[in-house]
Amino acid sequence: MLAYLNRTIGVAGIATLSVRIGYLEGLGLASSTTTKTPQNGPARSQDETGPTPRVPALRPVADGSTTTRRRWIFGAAGLLGLAVAGLFWSQFWMARPIPVAVEIASLAPITRVLAVNGRIAAAHSIDVRSVVSGNLSRLSAAEGDVVEKDQILAQVDAAAQNAIVRQSMAALDTALVAQRQATETYDRAVALGGNVPRATLEANAFAVQSAAQEVARLTALLSQAQIVLETYTIRASVAGTVLELDAEAGQIIGPSTRLLTLADLGNLLVAADVDEVYATQIAVDQQAVLQLAGETGTRAGHLSFVSHRVNEATGGLAIKIAFDTPARAPVGLTVTTNIIVDRRDAALSVPRTALVDGNGIFVVADGTAQLRPVTVVDWPAARLIVDAGLATGDAVIVDATGIVDGQTVAVDQP
Numbered sequence: 001m002l003a004y005l006n007r008t009i010g011v012a013g014i015a016t017l018s019v020r021i022g023y024l025e026g027l028g029l030a031s032s033t034t035t036k037t038p039q040n041g042p043a044r045s046q047d048e049t050g051p052t053p054r055v056p057a058l059r060p061v062a063d064g065s066t067t068t069r070r071r072w073i074f075g076a077a078g079l080l081g082l083a084v085a086g087l088f089w090s091q092f093w094m095a096r097p098i099p100v101a102v103e104i105a106s107l108a109p110i111t112r113v114l115a116v117n118g119r120i121a122a123a124h125s126i127d128v129r130s131v132v133s134g135n136l137s138r139l140s141a142a143e144g145d146v147v148e149k150d151q152i153l154a155q156v157d158a159a160a161q162n163a164i165v166r167q168s169m170a171a172l173d174t175a176l177v178a179q180r181q182a183t184e185t186y187d188r189a190v191a192l193g194g195n196v197p198r199a200t201l202e203a204n205a206f207a208v209q210s211a212a213q214e215v216a217r218l219t220a221l222l223s224q225a226q227i228v229l230e231t232y233t234i235r236a237s238v239a240g241t242v243l244e245l246d247a248e249a250g251q252i253i254g255p256s257t258r259l260l261t262l263a264d265l266g267n268l269l270v271a272a273d274v275d276e277v278y279a280t281q282i283a284v285d286q287q288a289v290l291q292l293a294g295e296t297g298t299r300a301g302h303l304s305f306v307s308h309r310v311n312e313a314t315g316g317l318a319i320k321i322a323f324d325t326p327a328r329a330p331v332g333l334t335v336t337t338n339i340i341v342d343r344r345d346a347a348l349s350v351p352r353t354a355l356v357d358g359n360g361i362f363v364v365a366d367g368t369a370q371l372r373p374v375t376v377v378d379w380p381a382a383r384l385i386v387d388a389g390l391a392t393g394d395a396v397i398v399d400a401t402g403i404v405d406g407q408t409v410a411v412d413q414p
Contacts, residue, residue, distance in 0.1 A: 096408070097367065097408045097409055097410035098402075098403075098407060098408070098409050098410065099409070099410050099411075099412045100364070100369070100397045100398075100399075100403070100409045100410070100411060100412060101397070101398045101399065101411075101412045102364055102395040102396060102397055102398060102411050102412075103350075103351075103395075103396055103398055104393060104394070104395055104396075105348050105350070105386075105390050105391065105392055105393060105394045105395075105396055106348075106392055106393075107346040107347065107348060107392060108346065108347070108349070109343075109344065109345055109346065109347075110343075110344045110347045110349055110383075110385055111340060111342070111343050111344075112340075112341045112342035112343070112344075112377070112379055112381070112385065113289075113338040113339060113340055113341060113381075114274065114278055114281070114282070114338070114339045114341050114379075114380070115336070115337070115338050115339075115380075116272045116273070116274055116319075116337050116339065117272065117334060117335070117336060117337065118270040118271055118272030118273075118321065118334075118335045118337050119270065119271055119272070119331075119332050119333060119334055119335060120268055120269075120270060120292075120329045120330065120331050120332060120333040120335060121268070121269055121270070121271040121320075121331060121332075122240075122243075122263035122264055122265060122267065122268060122269075122331060123264065123267040123268065123269050123322075124238070124240075124263065124264045124267065125240075125243070125261060125262065125263035125264070126237065126238065126240075126261070126262050126263075127258045127260075127261055127262075128153060128154075128234065128236070128237075128258070128259045128260045128261070128262055129255060129256070129257060129258055129259060130154070130156055130231075130234055130253050130254065130255065130257065130259065131231045131255055132156060132161075132228070132231050132232060132254075132255075133252075133253065133254040133255070134156040134157050134158070134232070134252070134253065135156065135157040135250065135251075135252055135253075136154060136155075136156055136157075136247055136248070136249055136250065136251045136252070136253050136259075137155050137156065137157045137249065137250075138154060138155040138249055139153075139154045139245075139247065139248065139249045139259075140152050140153055140154060140155070141153045141154070141242050141245070141260060142242065142245070143242050143243070143244060143245050143260075144241065144242060145241070145242045146239075146240070146241050146242075147236045147239065147240065147241075147242065147262070148236065148239050149236055149237070149238055149239045150235050150236060151235060151236045152233060152234070152235055153234050153235060153236055153259070153260065154234040154247075154259055155232065155233055155234070156232040156233075156234070156253065157232070158229055158232035158233075161225065161228055161229045161232055162229065164225045164228075164229075165222065165225040165226055165229055167225075168218065168221045168222035168224075168225045169222055171218045171221070171222075172215065172218040172219055172221075172222050175211065175214045175215045175217075175218045176215055178211050178214065179208070179211035179212055179214070179215050181211075182204070182207040182208045182210070182211040183208050183211070185204050185207065186201075186204035186205055186207065186208045189201045189204045234259065236262060237262075238262065238264065239264070240262045240263050240264045240265070241262070241263055241264075241265050242260055242261070242262060243260075243261040243262070243263050243331055244260060244261040245259070245260045246258045246259060246260060246261075247259045247260070263331065265328070265331070266326070267326070268323065268326070268327055268328070268329060268331075269304065269320050269321060269322050269323065270290060270301065270320065270321040270322075270323075270335045270337060271318070271319075271320055271321075272318075272319055272320075272321065272335075272337060273311070273314065273316030273317060273318055273319070274316065274317045274319055274339075275315065275316065275317075276310045276315045276316065276317060278341075279310060279317045281341050282303065282306055282317065282319060282339065282341070283303070283306060284303050284304065284305065284306050285302055285303060286302065286303045286339055286340060286341065287300070287301075287302055287339075287340045288300075288301040288302060288303065288321050288337055288338065288339045288340065289301075289337070289338045289340070290321065290323070290335050290336070290337055291335065291336045291337075292327075292329055292333060292334075292335050293333055293334040293335070293336075299323060299324070299325065299327060300323075300324040300325070301321045301322055301323050301324055301337075302321065302322060302324065303319055303320070303321055303322075303339065304320050304321065304322035305318075305319060305320035306318075306319050307319065321337060321339075342377075342385075344385070347385050347386075348385070348386045348390050348392070349383045349384060349385050349386060350374075350376070350383065350384060350386055350390065350396050351382065351383055351384075351398055351399075352381070352382055352383065352384055353398060353399045353400065353401075354396055354397060354398055354399065354400055355376070355384070355400065356371065356400045358376075358378070359373055359374065359375070359376070360372060360373050360374060361374050361389075361390070361396055361397070361400065362396070362397040362400050362403050362405075363394045363395055363396055363397070364395040364397060364409055364411060365395075367408060367409065367410070368406055368407060368408055368409065369397060369403050369404070369405065369406070369407045369409050370405065370406070371405040372389055372390070372394075373389050374386050374388065374389030374390055375387045375388040375389055395411065397409070
């Protein structure tokens with residue numbers, strides 16, 4: 001049996017035993033090397049001087065896959081622990097009431113206004129132009145001048161038209177002479193009575209008639225030439241103040257050239273545009289509060305004109321606002337205008353910051369934030385009128401940012 005074991009160790013186990021003993025030498029636990037072969041039988045020591053040290057028991061080598069599996073198990077357990085700790089921590093913070101600012105809903109007078117910017121304009125103003133083309137020989141008005149109706153403002157060179165008038169006058173004089181001769185000839189024929197053939201008498205009568213028609217025609221031509229001549233002198237069609245000059249003496253002008261702007265500064269108003277979104281909310285006679293640039297006070301006014309057409313290019317609706325008391329101000333001055341669109345003696349309102357998606361608010365009830373649907377009048381203002389969904393005495397959360405339905409809240413005490 002021993003011989004069989006020796007042969008087995010010698011054939012199959014010699015390599016393993018040598019490796020194990022070498023491992024112990026590397027650790028410093030063995031001072032001699034023992035080799036067992038099938039030929040020599042018992043083991044023989046190479047160091048005979050000292051006692052053989054005690055060798056610790058050999059342990060089997062651990063499997064690498066087992067170590068990796070243990071690492072995964074420990075890592076998963078750690079992550080699970082962190083997740084559970086985070087859940088408990090979040091639940092702890094969620095359970096804490098969040099401080100919120102509230103306001104108590106109550107009925108109060110509310111005025112809904114639309115703010116627009118406009119400019120001072122004259123109620124009546126005209127652009128003065130020439131109906132004829134030519135050289136502007138003289139400009140009699142200056143910017144800021146107050147002029148009367150029919151006062152001469154400018155003169156266009158009318159030399160050519162004067163010549164036409166003189167020609168028309170000369171032609172008319174010739175026609176008058178011919179008419180006088182035809183009339184005298186006819187009168188002599190009539191005086192001769194039966195001594196003048198009837199055909200001659202009729203011819204003389206026809207000549208008188210033709211001469212009269214020629215005189216009438218040339219008279220009309222002269223009148224036309226004189227009328228055109230008058231247009232070379234440019235006059236004020238209305239009384240007013242010269243707001244702006246757009247031409248200079250010596251300039252070649254025509255019907256498309258604006259010479260100056262004339263306005264009645266005794267009747268001023270505010271011209272503005274309203275965005276088409278609010279076009280249906282604007283109507284004539286609505287009250288307005290006006291503040292002129294550079295002034296701290298306000299003036300009362302009302303809408304005197306609302307256009308029936310929206311400008312397709314700008315999307316604006318033209319309006320005019322009249323002053324209740326006549327005002328004096330430079331034309332073009334900026335005016336801040338608040339148009340009073342709606343006035344209610346008692347209504348509920350909330351801050352715009354309290355709205356959730358435009359149709360809900362949070363109210364505090366039993367220590368929690370409760371989402372409540374509401375109907376509001378959408379308007380460009382910091383506060384909005386609530387028509388439905390809100391009752392007097394409700395505690396409305398002023399700022400709904402970060403609030404969720406059912407969340408525990410604590411009301412901030414001012």
